[in-house]
Amino acid sequence: MDFFEHQARARRNTSRLIFFYGLAVALIMLSVYLAFAFILGLAGAAGGDAAAAARQPMPLWDPGLFVLVAAGTLLVVLGGTAYKVMSLSRGGIAVASLLGGRPIPRNTADLNERKTLNVVEEMAIAAGIPVPPVYLLENEPGINAFAAGYAPSDAVIGITRGAVRQLSRDELQGVIAHEFSHIFNGDMRLNIRLMGVLHGILLIGLIGYWLLRSSMYANSYRSSRKGKGNSGAQIAILGLALSAIGFVGVFFAKLIKSAVSRQREFLADAAAVQFTRNPDGIAGALKKIGGAYAGSSIRERHAEEASHFFFANGLSSAWFSLMATHPPLAERIRRIDPSFTGDFPVLADDTQPAESASAAAPYAPGQSVSAIAAGAVGCAVRVNPETAAASVGAPGAEHLRYSQHLLASLPPALQNAARETTGAQAVIFNLLLSAEQSTRDRQQQMLRQTIETAVRQAAGALAAPVRDLSPELRLPLADMAIATLKELAPDRFSSFRAGVEKLITADERVDLFEYTLYRMLLRHLTPYFEKPRPTPVRYYSLKPLRPACIDLLSCLAYRGVSDGAA
16 A cells, blocks of 8 residues: 555545544434433422423423534534644644653763664654654653654654663664654544544533532532522532533544554554564564553553554553554564464563663764665665655665665764754754855855854864765755754744855855755744644645646756756
Protein backbone atom coordinates (compact mmCIF):
# COMPACT_ATOMS: atom_id res chain seq x y z
CA MET A 1 0.00 0.00 0.00
CA ASP A 2 1.52 3.36 -1.01
CA PHE A 3 1.37 6.79 0.60
CA PHE A 4 -1.63 7.94 -1.43
CA GLU A 5 -3.58 4.81 -0.52
CA HIS A 6 -2.78 5.44 3.14
CA GLN A 7 -4.12 8.97 2.81
CA ALA A 8 -7.31 7.69 1.18
CA ARG A 9 -7.69 5.17 4.01
CA ALA A 10 -7.26 7.93 6.58
CA ARG A 11 -10.10 9.84 4.92
CA ARG A 12 -12.30 6.72 4.97
CA ASN A 13 -11.55 6.35 8.67
CA THR A 14 -12.59 9.97 9.17
CA SER A 15 -15.92 9.20 7.47
CA ARG A 16 -16.36 6.21 9.78
CA LEU A 17 -15.55 8.43 12.75
CA ILE A 18 -18.24 10.91 11.69
CA PHE A 19 -20.82 8.09 11.41
CA PHE A 20 -20.06 6.70 14.88
CA TYR A 21 -19.91 10.20 16.31
CA GLY A 22 -23.36 11.04 14.91
CA LEU A 23 -24.78 7.75 16.21
CA ALA A 24 -23.31 8.36 19.68
CA VAL A 25 -24.66 11.92 19.86
CA ALA A 26 -28.14 10.76 18.72
CA LEU A 27 -28.30 8.05 21.39
CA ILE A 28 -27.01 10.42 24.06
CA MET A 29 -29.65 13.04 23.13
CA LEU A 30 -32.38 10.40 23.32
CA SER A 31 -31.10 9.13 26.68
CA VAL A 32 -30.89 12.65 28.14
CA TYR A 33 -34.44 13.36 26.93
CA LEU A 34 -35.76 10.22 28.63
CA ALA A 35 -33.95 11.19 31.85
CA PHE A 36 -35.47 14.68 31.84
CA ALA A 37 -38.93 13.32 30.99
CA PHE A 38 -38.71 10.89 33.91
CA ILE A 39 -37.55 13.60 36.35
CA LEU A 40 -40.28 16.02 35.22
CA GLY A 41 -42.85 13.24 35.51
CA LEU A 42 -41.77 12.58 39.10
CA ALA A 43 -41.91 16.30 39.87
CA GLY A 44 -45.39 16.57 38.40
CA ALA A 45 -46.63 13.58 40.37
CA ALA A 46 -45.15 14.95 43.60
CA GLY A 47 -46.62 18.42 43.09
CA GLY A 48 -50.17 17.41 42.14
CA ASP A 49 -52.83 14.84 42.74
CA ALA A 50 -51.09 11.46 42.70
CA ALA A 51 -54.36 9.69 41.79
CA ALA A 52 -54.92 12.03 38.84
CA ALA A 53 -51.30 11.49 37.75
CA ALA A 54 -51.84 7.76 37.82
CA ARG A 55 -54.98 8.07 35.69
CA GLN A 56 -53.21 10.34 33.18
CA PRO A 57 -49.57 9.14 32.94
CA MET A 58 -47.04 11.45 31.39
CA PRO A 59 -46.76 10.88 27.62
CA LEU A 60 -43.50 9.19 26.60
CA TRP A 61 -43.05 11.55 23.67
CA ASP A 62 -43.15 15.33 24.11
CA PRO A 63 -41.82 17.04 20.92
CA GLY A 64 -41.34 20.40 22.61
CA LEU A 65 -39.35 18.92 25.47
CA PHE A 66 -37.31 16.78 23.08
CA VAL A 67 -36.32 19.75 20.93
CA LEU A 68 -35.31 21.72 24.02
CA VAL A 69 -33.30 18.87 25.54
CA ALA A 70 -31.73 17.84 22.21
CA ALA A 71 -30.63 21.41 21.52
CA GLY A 72 -29.09 21.73 24.99
CA THR A 73 -27.33 18.36 24.73
CA LEU A 74 -25.99 19.18 21.27
CA LEU A 75 -24.75 22.54 22.53
CA VAL A 76 -22.89 20.87 25.41
CA VAL A 77 -21.35 18.17 23.17
CA LEU A 78 -20.28 20.56 20.41
CA GLY A 79 -19.07 23.11 22.96
CA GLY A 80 -16.95 20.47 24.69
CA THR A 81 -15.54 19.37 21.34
CA ALA A 82 -14.76 22.95 20.29
CA TYR A 83 -13.05 23.66 23.62
CA LYS A 84 -10.87 20.57 23.36
CA VAL A 85 -9.98 21.19 19.71
CA MET A 86 -9.00 24.76 20.62
CA SER A 87 -6.84 23.55 23.51
CA LEU A 88 -5.07 21.20 21.09
CA SER A 89 -4.50 23.90 18.46
CA ARG A 90 -0.74 23.83 19.11
CA GLY A 91 -0.67 20.31 17.72
CA GLY A 92 1.85 17.80 18.98
CA ILE A 93 3.23 20.07 21.71
CA ALA A 94 -0.24 20.28 23.31
CA VAL A 95 -0.58 16.48 23.41
CA ALA A 96 2.94 15.98 24.78
CA SER A 97 2.37 18.57 27.50
CA LEU A 98 -1.00 17.03 28.39
CA LEU A 99 0.76 13.71 29.01
CA GLY A 100 3.41 15.30 31.22
CA GLY A 101 6.24 15.28 28.68
CA ARG A 102 9.26 17.57 28.78
CA PRO A 103 11.31 18.42 25.69
CA ILE A 104 14.68 16.66 25.53
CA PRO A 105 17.31 19.39 24.98
CA ARG A 106 19.05 19.01 21.64
CA ASN A 107 22.44 19.23 23.34
CA THR A 108 21.61 16.79 26.15
CA ALA A 109 24.52 15.00 27.81
CA ASP A 110 22.39 12.03 28.93
CA LEU A 111 23.51 9.00 26.89
CA ASN A 112 20.05 7.44 26.60
CA GLU A 113 18.50 10.74 25.56
CA ARG A 114 21.34 11.35 23.08
CA LYS A 115 20.76 7.89 21.56
CA THR A 116 17.06 8.69 21.12
CA LEU A 117 17.73 12.05 19.48
CA ASN A 118 20.26 10.47 17.10
CA VAL A 119 17.73 7.87 15.94
CA VAL A 120 15.00 10.50 15.40
CA GLU A 121 17.44 12.74 13.53
CA GLU A 122 18.52 9.95 11.16
CA MET A 123 14.97 8.94 10.37
CA ALA A 124 13.70 12.47 9.79
CA ILE A 125 16.48 13.29 7.33
CA ALA A 126 16.03 9.93 5.59
CA ALA A 127 12.30 10.62 5.25
CA GLY A 128 12.75 14.20 4.07
CA ILE A 129 10.71 15.77 6.87
CA PRO A 130 11.70 18.27 9.59
CA VAL A 131 13.43 16.78 12.61
CA PRO A 132 10.61 16.68 15.21
CA PRO A 133 11.15 17.67 18.84
CA VAL A 134 11.31 14.71 21.22
CA TYR A 135 9.41 14.81 24.51
CA LEU A 136 10.31 12.54 27.40
CA LEU A 137 7.61 11.18 29.72
CA GLU A 138 9.96 11.24 32.69
CA ASN A 139 7.78 9.46 35.24
CA GLU A 140 6.63 6.58 33.04
CA PRO A 141 8.52 3.29 33.64
CA GLY A 142 6.51 1.47 30.97
CA ILE A 143 7.86 1.06 27.42
CA ASN A 144 5.80 3.24 25.09
CA ALA A 145 5.94 6.08 22.58
CA PHE A 146 3.67 8.24 20.42
CA ALA A 147 3.68 10.71 17.53
CA ALA A 148 1.32 13.67 17.68
CA GLY A 149 0.55 16.73 15.58
CA TYR A 150 -1.56 17.98 12.70
CA ALA A 151 1.21 17.77 10.09
CA PRO A 152 4.93 16.86 9.84
CA SER A 153 5.83 20.51 10.45
CA ASP A 154 4.32 20.51 13.96
CA ALA A 155 4.81 16.83 14.83
CA VAL A 156 6.48 15.71 18.03
CA ILE A 157 7.73 12.32 19.14
CA GLY A 158 6.95 11.34 22.72
CA ILE A 159 8.74 8.50 24.48
CA THR A 160 8.68 7.11 28.00
CA ARG A 161 11.64 6.88 30.32
CA GLY A 162 11.17 3.10 30.33
CA ALA A 163 11.62 2.94 26.54
CA VAL A 164 14.67 5.20 26.57
CA ARG A 165 16.34 3.16 29.31
CA GLN A 166 15.42 -0.40 28.37
CA LEU A 167 15.43 -0.53 24.56
CA SER A 168 18.56 -1.11 22.51
CA ARG A 169 19.34 1.19 19.62
CA ASP A 170 17.87 -1.26 17.08
CA GLU A 171 14.71 -1.69 19.15
CA LEU A 172 14.39 2.05 19.61
CA GLN A 173 14.84 2.48 15.87
CA GLY A 174 11.96 0.08 15.24
CA VAL A 175 9.66 1.95 17.64
CA ILE A 176 10.55 5.38 16.19
CA ALA A 177 10.08 4.05 12.63
CA HIS A 178 6.59 2.87 13.65
CA GLU A 179 5.78 6.38 14.90
CA PHE A 180 7.18 7.97 11.74
CA SER A 181 4.72 5.84 9.78
CA HIS A 182 1.89 7.58 11.65
CA ILE A 183 3.45 10.93 10.70
CA PHE A 184 3.65 10.00 7.00
CA ASN A 185 0.18 8.56 6.62
CA GLY A 186 -2.11 11.16 8.14
CA ASP A 187 -2.83 9.15 11.30
CA MET A 188 -1.71 11.96 13.62
CA ARG A 189 -4.30 14.44 12.37
CA LEU A 190 -7.05 11.85 12.77
CA ASN A 191 -5.85 10.99 16.29
CA ILE A 192 -5.81 14.59 17.46
CA ARG A 193 -9.27 15.25 16.00
CA LEU A 194 -10.47 12.13 17.76
CA MET A 195 -9.36 13.57 21.10
CA GLY A 196 -11.45 16.69 20.52
CA VAL A 197 -14.51 14.85 19.28
CA LEU A 198 -14.58 12.32 22.11
CA HIS A 199 -14.17 14.98 24.79
CA GLY A 200 -17.54 16.43 23.76
CA ILE A 201 -19.21 13.02 24.05
CA LEU A 202 -17.73 12.36 27.50
CA LEU A 203 -18.71 15.81 28.82
CA ILE A 204 -22.30 14.68 29.54
CA GLY A 205 -21.04 12.12 32.04
CA LEU A 206 -18.79 14.72 33.68
CA ILE A 207 -21.78 17.07 34.09
CA GLY A 208 -23.78 14.22 35.66
CA TYR A 209 -20.95 13.56 38.12
CA TRP A 210 -20.84 17.26 39.03
CA LEU A 211 -24.64 17.38 39.55
CA LEU A 212 -24.50 14.28 41.74
CA ARG A 213 -21.81 15.77 43.96
CA SER A 214 -23.66 19.12 44.12
CA SER A 215 -26.89 17.42 45.20
CA MET A 216 -25.04 15.57 47.96
CA TYR A 217 -23.67 18.85 49.32
CA ALA A 218 -27.11 20.48 48.97
CA ASN A 219 -28.82 17.65 50.85
CA SER A 220 -26.20 17.87 53.59
CA TYR A 221 -26.78 21.63 53.88
CA ARG A 222 -30.59 21.27 54.04
CA SER A 223 -30.29 18.52 56.61
CA SER A 224 -28.19 20.74 58.83
CA ARG A 225 -30.70 23.60 58.42
CA LYS A 226 -33.73 21.25 58.70
CA GLY A 227 -34.88 22.44 55.29
CA LYS A 228 -37.67 20.90 53.31
CA GLY A 229 -38.22 20.09 49.65
CA ASN A 230 -37.20 17.34 47.30
CA SER A 231 -35.41 19.34 44.62
CA GLY A 232 -32.09 17.95 45.86
CA ALA A 233 -33.31 14.40 45.32
CA GLN A 234 -34.45 15.25 41.78
CA ILE A 235 -31.05 16.79 41.00
CA ALA A 236 -29.39 13.69 42.42
CA ILE A 237 -31.51 11.43 40.20
CA LEU A 238 -30.74 13.60 37.16
CA GLY A 239 -27.02 13.54 38.01
CA LEU A 240 -27.12 9.78 38.43
CA ALA A 241 -28.91 9.41 35.09
CA LEU A 242 -26.42 11.66 33.27
CA SER A 243 -23.53 9.78 34.85
CA ALA A 244 -25.05 6.54 33.56
CA ILE A 245 -25.48 8.14 30.15
CA GLY A 246 -21.80 9.05 30.40
CA PHE A 247 -21.07 5.34 30.22
CA VAL A 248 -22.78 5.37 26.82
CA GLY A 249 -20.24 8.02 25.86
CA VAL A 250 -17.39 5.91 27.22
CA PHE A 251 -18.66 2.89 25.30
CA PHE A 252 -18.80 4.79 22.02
CA ALA A 253 -15.47 6.50 22.68
CA LYS A 254 -13.80 3.11 22.99
CA LEU A 255 -15.73 1.78 20.01
CA ILE A 256 -14.63 4.70 17.84
CA LYS A 257 -11.00 4.42 18.91
CA SER A 258 -11.03 0.70 18.21
CA ALA A 259 -12.69 1.18 14.83
CA VAL A 260 -10.07 3.57 13.51
CA SER A 261 -6.81 2.52 15.16
CA ARG A 262 -6.26 -1.26 15.41
CA GLN A 263 -5.53 -1.91 11.74
CA ARG A 264 -3.27 1.14 11.56
CA GLU A 265 -0.98 -0.44 14.15
CA PHE A 266 -0.38 -3.47 11.92
CA LEU A 267 0.32 -1.15 8.98
CA ALA A 268 2.74 0.95 11.04
CA ASP A 269 4.56 -2.20 12.22
CA ALA A 270 4.96 -3.31 8.60
CA ALA A 271 6.16 0.18 7.60
CA ALA A 272 8.76 0.11 10.38
CA VAL A 273 10.15 -3.18 9.05
CA GLN A 274 10.21 -1.74 5.52
CA PHE A 275 11.96 1.41 6.71
CA THR A 276 14.65 -0.26 8.82
CA ARG A 277 14.90 -3.69 7.11
CA ASN A 278 15.36 -5.03 10.63
CA PRO A 279 12.32 -6.97 11.89
CA ASP A 280 14.22 -7.94 15.05
CA GLY A 281 14.22 -4.29 16.14
CA ILE A 282 10.49 -3.69 16.47
CA ALA A 283 9.80 -7.34 17.38
CA GLY A 284 12.39 -7.09 20.17
CA ALA A 285 10.72 -3.94 21.52
CA LEU A 286 7.30 -5.65 21.57
CA LYS A 287 8.78 -8.70 23.32
CA LYS A 288 10.36 -6.48 25.98
CA ILE A 289 6.98 -4.85 26.58
CA GLY A 290 5.48 -8.29 27.18
CA GLY A 291 8.21 -9.16 29.71
CA ALA A 292 8.62 -5.81 31.49
CA TYR A 293 7.01 -5.44 34.92
CA ALA A 294 5.38 -2.14 33.88
CA GLY A 295 4.62 -3.35 30.35
CA SER A 296 3.54 -0.40 28.21
CA SER A 297 1.24 1.19 30.79
CA ILE A 298 0.98 4.97 31.12
CA ARG A 299 0.22 6.32 34.60
CA GLU A 300 -0.65 9.90 33.60
CA ARG A 301 -4.32 10.70 34.29
CA HIS A 302 -4.90 11.83 30.69
CA ALA A 303 -3.72 8.49 29.28
CA GLU A 304 -7.30 7.34 28.62
CA GLU A 305 -8.15 10.16 26.21
CA ALA A 306 -4.81 9.76 24.39
CA SER A 307 -4.75 5.94 24.42
CA HIS A 308 -5.08 5.70 20.62
CA PHE A 309 -1.82 7.65 20.16
CA PHE A 310 0.47 5.13 21.82
CA PHE A 311 2.83 2.57 20.29
CA ALA A 312 1.31 -0.12 22.55
CA ASN A 313 -1.63 -0.31 24.90
CA GLY A 314 -1.15 2.31 27.59
CA LEU A 315 -4.09 1.29 29.78
CA SER A 316 -4.83 -1.45 32.27
CA SER A 317 -8.56 -1.83 31.83
CA ALA A 318 -11.19 -4.54 31.83
CA TRP A 319 -12.41 -3.12 28.53
CA PHE A 320 -9.06 -3.79 26.86
CA SER A 321 -9.83 -7.25 25.52
CA LEU A 322 -13.19 -6.13 24.16
CA MET A 323 -12.48 -2.75 22.59
CA ALA A 324 -8.72 -2.44 22.49
CA THR A 325 -7.09 0.37 20.55
CA HIS A 326 -4.15 -1.99 19.87
CA PRO A 327 -3.99 -5.60 18.71
CA PRO A 328 -2.61 -8.20 21.17
CA LEU A 329 1.19 -8.12 21.52
CA ALA A 330 1.61 -11.77 20.53
CA GLU A 331 -0.36 -11.24 17.31
CA ARG A 332 1.71 -8.20 16.37
CA ILE A 333 4.96 -10.07 17.04
CA ARG A 334 3.93 -13.15 15.02
CA ARG A 335 3.17 -11.00 11.99
CA ILE A 336 6.78 -9.79 12.17
CA ASP A 337 8.41 -12.93 13.56
CA PRO A 338 6.37 -16.08 12.70
CA SER A 339 8.69 -18.20 14.88
CA PHE A 340 7.61 -16.45 18.09
CA THR A 341 6.40 -19.01 20.65
CA GLY A 342 4.57 -16.61 22.96
CA ASP A 343 7.22 -16.61 25.71
CA PHE A 344 8.21 -13.09 26.78
CA PRO A 345 11.64 -12.45 28.36
CA VAL A 346 11.45 -11.30 31.97
CA LEU A 347 12.73 -7.73 32.15
CA ALA A 348 13.63 -6.01 35.42
CA ASP A 349 12.88 -2.32 35.94
CA ASP A 350 16.52 -1.19 35.77
CA THR A 351 17.55 -3.35 32.81
CA GLN A 352 19.59 -1.38 30.29
CA PRO A 353 20.98 -2.67 26.98
CA ALA A 354 24.73 -3.21 27.02
CA GLU A 355 25.33 -1.00 23.99
CA SER A 356 23.58 2.12 25.30
CA ALA A 357 26.80 4.15 25.70
CA SER A 358 28.25 3.33 22.29
CA ALA A 359 24.90 3.80 20.58
CA ALA A 360 24.69 7.33 21.93
CA ALA A 361 28.06 8.32 20.49
CA PRO A 362 28.05 10.98 17.75
CA TYR A 363 28.14 9.90 14.15
CA ALA A 364 31.60 8.78 13.08
CA PRO A 365 33.25 11.85 11.47
CA GLY A 366 35.76 12.23 8.72
CA GLN A 367 34.09 10.58 5.72
CA SER A 368 33.32 12.53 2.59
CA VAL A 369 30.00 11.95 0.87
CA SER A 370 31.80 10.79 -2.26
CA ALA A 371 33.73 8.22 -0.22
CA ILE A 372 30.49 7.11 1.41
CA ALA A 373 28.81 6.65 -1.95
CA ALA A 374 31.79 4.70 -3.23
CA GLY A 375 32.30 2.58 -0.14
CA ALA A 376 28.72 1.82 0.90
CA VAL A 377 26.96 -0.28 -1.68
CA GLY A 378 23.40 0.85 -2.22
CA CYS A 379 23.70 4.00 -0.11
CA ALA A 380 23.23 6.45 -2.96
CA VAL A 381 19.54 7.08 -3.55
CA ARG A 382 18.74 7.08 -7.25
CA VAL A 383 15.88 9.31 -8.34
CA ASN A 384 13.77 8.75 -11.43
CA PRO A 385 10.18 9.70 -12.34
CA GLU A 386 8.88 6.13 -12.06
CA THR A 387 10.01 5.60 -8.48
CA ALA A 388 9.72 9.13 -7.10
CA ALA A 389 5.94 9.02 -6.54
CA ALA A 390 6.10 5.51 -5.07
CA SER A 391 8.69 6.62 -2.49
CA VAL A 392 6.60 9.53 -1.15
CA GLY A 393 5.79 8.77 2.48
CA ALA A 394 7.45 5.35 2.17
CA PRO A 395 11.18 5.70 2.79
CA GLY A 396 13.18 2.50 2.56
CA ALA A 397 16.27 1.12 4.22
CA GLU A 398 18.48 2.67 1.53
CA HIS A 399 17.23 6.14 2.54
CA LEU A 400 18.02 5.41 6.17
CA ARG A 401 21.54 4.16 5.34
CA TYR A 402 22.16 7.20 3.18
CA SER A 403 20.97 9.48 6.00
CA GLN A 404 23.27 7.78 8.51
CA HIS A 405 26.30 8.14 6.23
CA LEU A 406 25.33 11.69 5.33
CA LEU A 407 25.24 12.69 8.99
CA ALA A 408 28.52 10.86 9.62
CA SER A 409 30.20 13.04 7.02
CA LEU A 410 29.30 16.30 8.80
CA PRO A 411 32.25 17.83 10.66
CA PRO A 412 31.86 17.34 14.44
CA ALA A 413 32.06 21.11 15.02
CA LEU A 414 28.97 21.64 12.86
CA GLN A 415 27.10 18.71 14.42
CA ASN A 416 27.67 20.14 17.90
CA ALA A 417 26.85 23.70 16.86
CA ALA A 418 23.56 22.66 15.20
CA ARG A 419 22.41 21.14 18.50
CA GLU A 420 22.48 24.31 20.63
CA THR A 421 20.61 27.54 19.99
CA THR A 422 23.54 29.95 19.58
CA GLY A 423 25.38 27.60 17.23
CA ALA A 424 22.20 26.79 15.26
CA GLN A 425 21.66 30.50 14.52
CA ALA A 426 25.30 30.81 13.48
CA VAL A 427 24.96 27.79 11.16
CA ILE A 428 21.95 29.30 9.35
CA PHE A 429 23.63 32.70 9.01
CA ASN A 430 26.75 31.09 7.51
CA LEU A 431 24.68 29.03 5.05
CA LEU A 432 23.27 32.31 3.72
CA LEU A 433 26.62 34.07 3.24
CA SER A 434 27.42 34.77 -0.39
CA ALA A 435 30.42 33.31 -2.22
CA GLU A 436 31.11 36.78 -3.68
CA GLN A 437 33.47 38.64 -1.35
CA SER A 438 31.88 42.09 -1.80
CA THR A 439 28.39 40.78 -1.00
CA ARG A 440 29.80 38.70 1.84
CA ASP A 441 31.44 41.77 3.39
CA ARG A 442 28.16 43.68 3.17
CA GLN A 443 26.27 40.78 4.79
CA GLN A 444 28.75 40.50 7.64
CA GLN A 445 28.49 44.25 8.26
CA MET A 446 24.70 43.86 8.52
CA LEU A 447 25.11 40.97 10.96
CA ARG A 448 27.37 43.01 13.21
CA GLN A 449 24.59 45.59 13.49
CA THR A 450 21.77 43.06 13.98
CA ILE A 451 22.77 40.00 15.99
CA GLU A 452 24.09 39.57 19.53
CA THR A 453 27.78 39.14 20.25
CA ALA A 454 27.69 35.41 21.15
CA VAL A 455 25.97 34.48 17.89
CA ARG A 456 28.36 36.70 15.88
CA GLN A 457 31.38 35.03 17.49
CA ALA A 458 29.97 31.55 16.86
CA ALA A 459 29.29 32.49 13.24
CA GLY A 460 32.90 33.58 12.82
CA ALA A 461 34.21 30.30 14.24
CA LEU A 462 31.98 28.24 11.92
CA ALA A 463 32.56 30.26 8.75
CA ALA A 464 35.30 28.02 7.31
CA PRO A 465 33.61 24.61 7.99
CA VAL A 466 30.32 25.83 6.48
CA ARG A 467 32.07 27.35 3.45
CA ASP A 468 33.84 24.03 2.75
CA LEU A 469 30.65 21.97 3.15
CA SER A 470 29.54 19.77 0.23
CA PRO A 471 26.30 21.05 -1.40
CA GLU A 472 24.37 17.87 -0.52
CA LEU A 473 25.07 18.42 3.18
CA ARG A 474 23.73 21.96 3.40
CA LEU A 475 20.00 21.24 3.72
CA PRO A 476 20.44 18.28 6.13
CA LEU A 477 22.56 20.58 8.32
CA ALA A 478 19.82 23.21 8.10
CA ASP A 479 17.24 20.58 9.16
CA MET A 480 19.28 19.81 12.27
CA ALA A 481 19.63 23.50 13.09
CA ILE A 482 15.90 24.19 12.58
CA ALA A 483 15.02 21.48 15.10
CA THR A 484 17.22 23.27 17.66
CA LEU A 485 15.89 26.74 16.81
CA LYS A 486 12.47 25.66 18.13
CA GLU A 487 14.03 26.06 21.59
CA LEU A 488 14.66 29.80 21.06
CA ALA A 489 12.90 32.39 23.21
CA PRO A 490 10.25 34.29 21.17
CA ASP A 491 12.16 37.61 21.29
CA ARG A 492 15.36 35.91 20.10
CA PHE A 493 13.45 34.33 17.22
CA SER A 494 12.33 37.79 16.05
CA SER A 495 15.95 38.97 16.08
CA PHE A 496 17.09 35.82 14.27
CA ARG A 497 14.43 36.17 11.58
CA ALA A 498 15.37 39.82 11.01
CA GLY A 499 19.01 38.76 10.54
CA VAL A 500 18.03 36.09 8.02
CA GLU A 501 15.98 38.55 5.97
CA LYS A 502 18.81 41.10 5.91
CA LEU A 503 21.29 38.49 4.69
CA ILE A 504 18.98 37.37 1.89
CA THR A 505 18.24 40.89 0.64
CA ALA A 506 21.83 42.16 0.92
CA ASP A 507 22.51 41.64 -2.81
CA GLU A 508 18.96 42.65 -3.84
CA ARG A 509 18.19 39.24 -5.33
CA VAL A 510 17.04 35.87 -4.02
CA ASP A 511 18.63 32.69 -5.36
CA LEU A 512 17.08 29.21 -5.21
CA PHE A 513 18.93 28.10 -2.08
CA GLU A 514 18.06 31.28 -0.19
CA TYR A 515 14.40 30.93 -1.14
CA THR A 516 14.31 27.26 -0.14
CA LEU A 517 15.98 27.83 3.21
CA TYR A 518 13.82 30.86 4.04
CA ARG A 519 10.61 28.96 3.27
CA MET A 520 11.82 26.06 5.44
CA LEU A 521 12.48 28.43 8.32
CA LEU A 522 9.09 30.11 8.05
CA ARG A 523 7.11 26.91 7.63
CA HIS A 524 8.70 25.00 10.48
CA LEU A 525 9.47 27.76 13.00
CA THR A 526 6.66 30.30 12.68
CA PRO A 527 3.99 27.96 14.19
CA TYR A 528 6.19 27.62 17.31
CA PHE A 529 6.47 31.37 17.90
CA GLU A 530 3.24 32.76 16.49
CA LYS A 531 -0.38 31.70 16.90
CA PRO A 532 -0.92 28.95 14.32
CA ARG A 533 -3.60 29.38 11.72
CA PRO A 534 -5.76 26.43 10.66
CA THR A 535 -4.73 24.90 7.35
CA PRO A 536 -7.78 23.05 6.02
CA VAL A 537 -7.33 20.57 3.20
CA ARG A 538 -8.57 22.20 -0.01
CA TYR A 539 -7.82 19.51 -2.58
CA TYR A 540 -8.12 15.74 -2.34
CA SER A 541 -7.16 15.16 -5.98
CA LEU A 542 -4.58 16.53 -8.41
CA LYS A 543 -7.23 17.03 -11.09
CA PRO A 544 -8.10 20.69 -10.28
CA LEU A 545 -4.37 21.40 -9.92
CA ARG A 546 -3.40 19.96 -13.29
CA PRO A 547 -2.65 23.34 -14.99
CA ALA A 548 -0.48 24.48 -12.08
CA CYS A 549 1.35 21.13 -12.02
CA ILE A 550 2.07 21.39 -15.75
CA ASP A 551 3.50 24.89 -15.28
CA LEU A 552 5.65 23.78 -12.35
CA LEU A 553 7.04 20.70 -14.09
CA SER A 554 7.72 22.72 -17.26
CA CYS A 555 9.71 25.26 -15.24
CA LEU A 556 11.68 22.51 -13.53
CA ALA A 557 12.42 20.81 -16.85
CA TYR A 558 13.60 24.09 -18.38
CA ARG A 559 15.71 24.96 -15.34
CA GLY A 560 17.26 21.48 -15.22
CA VAL A 561 19.22 21.71 -18.48
CA SER A 562 21.72 24.23 -19.77
CA ASP A 563 21.32 23.41 -23.46
CA GLY A 564 18.64 25.60 -25.05
CA ALA A 565 17.62 23.01 -27.63
CA ALA A 566 17.16 20.32 -24.96
